[in-house]
Amino acid sequence: KKVFGVIGLGKFGFYVAKTLAEAGAEVIAIDKDEDKIRKISDLVTHAYLADALEEQSLEEAGILSADTVVISIGENIEASILVTMLLIGRGIKEVIAKAVSPLHGEVLKRLGVARVVYPEKEIATRLARSLLVTGVLEEIPFAPGHSIFEIKAPINLINRTLKEADLRRRYGINVLAIKRGNKVIVNPSAEEKILKGDVLLILGSEESLLTLS
Amino acid sequence: KKVFGVIGLGKFGFYVAKTLAEAGAEVIAIDKDEDKIRKISDLVTHAYLADALEEQSLEEAGILSADTVVISIGENIEASILVTMLLIGRGIKEVIAKAVSPLHGEVLKRLGVARVVYPEKEIATRLARSLLVTGVLEEIPFAPGHSIFEIKAPINLINRTLKEADLRRRYGINVLAIKRGNKVIVNPSAEEKILKGDVLLILGSEESLLTLS
Ligand SMILES: Nc1ncnc2c1ncn2[C@@H]1O[C@H](COP(=O)(O)OP(=O)(O)OP(=O)(O)O)[C@@H](O)[C@H]1O
Ligand SMILES: Nc1ncnc2c1ncn2[C@@H]1O[C@H](COP(=O)(O)OP(=O)(O)OP(=O)(O)O)[C@@H](O)[C@H]1O
Known part of the structure; x- marks a missing residue:
């Protein structure tokens, strides 16, 4: 059975985790913000309060053996990039990351993410x-x-x-x-x-x- | 010729304004952040540095005679709601607003916005x-x-x-x-x-x- 990880529970990460969990999938959710973890803990298989930059925490959360991990860390581009690198370096087969700018997205692509997502841009251009x-x-x-x-x-x-x-x-x-x-x-x-x-x-x-x- | 207004130039507002402007539409963009205005000023018809809560500023920007206004103020729910109320009260025919939570969206609906948009949620559920x-x-x-x-x-x-x-x-x-x-x-x-x-x-x-x- 496929295991999903979601790191970063802003609006995007939250709804990815929620939708996967509601469909019955196994979801490991990670965020360093206590309120975010509290909000999701009833919905997902495992919710961990942790700094995703700490490899040890990712290990303990079990996310390093996930099949697919979605990274949705917004404002902190450095954290987004470094966490992505960590996961790819540890052999996660499918890493999907939200980007906050084209340059950010380009970096993520070159690190080897399977997909870069620009939610606001996609919906904005469709609306326009x-x-x-x-x-x-x-x-x-x-x-x-x-x-x-x-x-x-x-x-x-x-x-x-x-x-x-x-x-x-x-x-x-x-x-x-x-x-x-x-x-x-x-x-x-x-x-x-x-x-x-x-x-x-x-x-x-x-x-x-x-x-x- | 249809006049569009965009208030709030985060990622969502920015790409709405940019897409409309690139298609040749007349776009009035407003934000209180100087960097955001600088980034968009070459792309749109008129870019105004202003606090959207100041009706006088909206008047001077010409946005109160726009046909359609897209409001994309994120973190400050109060500002999002009050600016929306201001525009609807001034008779803007079509107001479209981005919401950051279902409750926020419900308030906007009841004020009379034509459309409430949840960009992160939409793309998140599609991805999941x-x-x-x-x-x-x-x-x-x-x-x-x-x-x-x-x-x-x-x-x-x-x-x-x-x-x-x-x-x-x-x-x-x-x-x-x-x-x-x-x-x-x-x-x-x-x-x-x-x-x-x-x-x-x-x-x-x-x-x-x-x-x-
Ligand atoms: N190093 C980290 N480890 C774990 N979680 C992190 C780390 N850095 C940021 N986060 C979490 O990532 C989440 C998303 O980040 P942020 O809110 O900046 O993104 P956002 O782009 O505004 O989100 P959205 O647009 O999806 O609502 C936050 O809940 C934050 O606590
Ligand atoms: N009263 C106001 N008048 C004008 N602009 C405002 C006002 N309040 C907020 N803004 C602007 O709205 C923009 C968007 O707000 P914010 O960045 O909080 O939203 P966001 O949801 O994170 O954006 P996005 O997800 O689209 O990137 C900001 O550029 C901010 O300067």
């Missing part, structure tokens, strides 16, 4: 992009020029079936789901009608979206 | 979910029980066409794209073959993913 296009509630980019968009049903498509709207052929748009009130129709059939108030989850290029609206 | 299922590189939930998954091509599907794999009928899985090296085939045709090393972007239920792997 959804603000730039009216009617787009959400944009999740996944390839250059292509995204998954959540859009309000365009006026000209209301009361037409997906077959009639013919979006794939006309615009290269794939309708993935229709949100209607609080139900979601995933992978809707061609006979499904688009109604007023529907939110469409579509896959397409940014140009196709502009052509549509 | 992708760590729980081997082979899942990314999971983007969009409806109860359904997500968009990025998965390594399952061994049993290698060298089969999408038509042969018959994923939609057999598992209710819709293959949205195939990432191969650094190219991405969006909305692939039925004749497309799945090759070793491919990353599939699929839409389906969590059960369908488990059945597949």
Whole structure:
């Protein structure tokens, strides 16, 4: 059974630990702040009050035999980098680290972390992009020029079936789901009608979206 | 032309302002920290050193006539709430605020913000979910029980066409794209073959993913 470690229980580390633990995973959480440890101790397998820079403490916590460790130490870049080095040097197979700046992230990459995460930047750019296009509630980019968009049903498509709207052929748009009130129709059939108030989850290029609206 | 305001230039606010500005939008940025203002001043339309709690300063910055304002004040919950109240009271049509805790977010909602954002929590839960299922590189939930998954091509599907794999009928899985090296085939045709090393972007239920792997 896979063992996860989480070092640093700011908002990011806390929710990583909580989500893993709620799914039944074994989680070892470490932080030097007593309140943070108290907050998480009921949720995870083991919560240790410790300075992650002290290898002995990491040993005692059992985190050095974890399969995956997530490091989320924010303001103290030095500690983030040194703890990362410690774990990688001790052979942790998968180290994932949160970075607070591109330079910080670059250092972590070069030390050999499997993944560098920039939570604020990711959500910020997603929010900003959804603000730039009216009617787009959400944009999740996944390839250059292509995204998954959540859009309000365009006026000209209301009361037409997906077959009639013919979006794939006309615009290269794939309708993935229709949100209607609080139900979601995933992978809707061609006979499904688009109604007023529907939110469409579509896959397409940014140009196709502009052509549509 | 739409005017955006961003108050609070921590990592989240900074990248919201930067992304909007890079897309050509008019952005007014406010922060009380000189270094933050200096960092952003070349990127945005107007950058003002000011305490957002001083209504006079907000007036002079022109932010009270913005269409959308994003408030990203972190540690100081009181300031975040009071600035939000100020903007909503002055009739800003769309206020979006970053929250540092569920309770904080609930207050902001009740004041009337259009959207409350929890960047660290969102990315943390996404990361944790992708760590729980081997082979899942990314999971983007969009409806109860359904997500968009990025998965390594399952061994049993290698060298089969999408038509042969018959994923939609057999598992209710819709293959949205195939990432191969650094190219991405969006909305692939039925004749497309799945090759070793491919990353599939699929839409389906969590059960369908488990059945597949
Ligand atoms: N050497 C260390 N050993 C253990 N824990 C540490 C160490 N240094 C910092 N931490 C812990 O890391 C946690 C996260 O750090 P910090 O709050 O600076 O990050 P943050 O980026 O603001 O967090 P978030 O944005 O995720 O809320 C804190 O709870 C802090 O106590
Ligand atoms: N009253 C205020 N007026 C203007 N700016 C403010 C005020 N209070 C705080 N700020 C600014 O808000 C910014 C963000 O606050 P803070 O750094 O606490 O948030 P954060 O949650 O750690 O940021 P992030 O996670 O986005 O990096 C800071 O740059 C700070 O100077």
